[in-house]
Amino acid sequence: MASPEKGKNGKERDEVVKQRAKKEGLGWIEWMMGWFYLAYEMLFQRIIASNLENPMPLPPINDLTFVVTGSTSGIGKEIARQLAEAGGHVVMAVRNPKAATDLIKKWQEDWSGKGLPLNIEVMELNLLSLDSVVRFAEAWNARSGALHALINNAGIFSIGEPQKFSKDGYEEHMQVNHLAPALLSVLLLPSLIRSSPSRIVNVNSIMHNLGFVDPEDMNLTSGKRKFTSMVGYSNSKLAQIMFSSVLNKRLPSEAGINVVCASPGIVHTNVARDLPKIVQAGYRLIPYFIFSPEEGSRSTLFAATDPQLVEFCESLKAEDWPVCAFINHDCRPANPSEEAHNIETAYRVWEKTLELVGLPSDAVERLIEGEEVTCKYGVSQ
Structure with a gap:
């Protein structure tokens, strides 16, 4: 029979082995499969989605309210416009309220008659500031x-640029694409519960296939992996799926909220402005393969409005499926x-995310019970 001391040493060795095997x-x-999926989508997405109308007809959404982040350009702009034209009440949550106001004026003129x-309004929201996220909520x-x-559409992909950090101290891709939307989603749960059945729709990307998230190195500062904009972007999108999956599990059916991630495909948006010149040339040479923002908005509009999606979720x-609904x-x-x-x-990403955005680990459960939750950001001075 082994002594307690030997048993203890054995457990320690097992833990060391487990850590090394992490x-x-x-x-x-x-990695190769991730690039294969990316190339496959680039070449065949238009053929695969050839059954869809453009613009895509929407079901009746009169009297429904939608918050759309990043809705002054690209996919978000199309999402906001089409929801409004279908009769929805749209809130453009944007960093530049003037640009949104100018857009609304133009849309109203085009829609006249x-x-x-x-029914559109504007509220200021800057995802590079977690204080701004809390104030908005x-x-x-x-x-x-x-x-x-809630349609978390806003995102960044700073192609070719060096690593940057927000004033909150987080790598910008991770904050804008994951941390800030995660905080917004949790803080808006009281409104979503009050309006159930309701949804949280996260605009994701095929590039999450190239991502790998280390919950202890979400800022990519440990030196274990060299930072590139591709790594920052793909990791943030994978983190978003992982967090969304756990959030979906934490929300009981009686809360009436479903969490969905939607991939728009490869879309010609403002991201192209930051691409290398040779890649920009490729964008102009192969327009057939790349979706327009209107085409790219279809999967998100479907995820936000299709009535049958609730049953699927x-x-x-x-x-007990390990991931939330993912719409292609x-x-x-x-x-x-x-x-x-x-x-x-995924659960480690969940815990680390709540820690980074300044929420208690039981924030979701407390909000579901109608209790108040305090965030370390956005505290009144």
């Missing part, structure tokens, strides 16, 4: 109004990357 990146097969004036919740869908919960660019359910199915890492 995955520190994508395997070469996963086609029906009632578009507090202002919205204080209205005690309806919120049927609930079935995933019932089956052809508006059909798809399976995110193998790494996105890593439940252990």
Whole structure:
């Protein structure tokens, strides 16, 4: 019979072995498959989605309220316009309120004579400031109004640029694409619960297939991996799926909220302005393969409005599926990357995310119970 001391040493050795065996990146097969999926989508996305109309007809959404982040350009601009033209109440949550106001004026003029004036308003939101996120959520919740869908569309992909950090101290891709939307989603739960059935829709990317998230190195500052804008972007999108999957599990069916990630496909947006000159030339040479913003908006609009999606999301919960609903660019359910199915890492990403955005670990449960939750950001001076 082994002594207690030997047993203790054995456990310590097992823990050391486990730590050494901890995955520190994508395997070469996963990495190659990620690039294969990216190339496949680039070449065949238009054929795969050829069954979709453009613009895509929307179901009746009168009296439904949508918050759309990053809605002054690209996909977000199309999402906001089409939701408004279909009769929805749209809140453009943007960093530049003047640009949004100018857009609304133009849209109202173009829409004149086609029906009632578009029901759109503007609220300021800067995802590079977690203080701004908290202020937005507090202002919205204080209205005690309806919120049927939060569409986290805003994102950045600073191609070719050196690593940058927000004033909050976080790598910018991770903050804008994951941390800030995660904080906004949690803080708006009271409004979403009040308006259930409701949804949180996160605009994701096929490039999450190239991502690998180390919860202890979400800022990519440890030196374990060299930072590139590609690494920063793909990691942030994978982190978003992982957090969304855990959030979806934490929300009981009676809360009436479903979390969905949607891939728009490869879209010609303002990201192209930051591409190398040779890649920009490629964009102009192969327009057939790349979606316009209007085409790229279809999967998100579907995820935000399709009535049958609720039943699909609930079935995933019932089956204890490891990831939340993921809608592909052809508006059909798809399976995110193998790494996105890593439940252990997903829960570590969940815990680390709540820590970084200044929320208690039981924030979701407390908000569901109607309790107040304090965030370390946005505190009144």
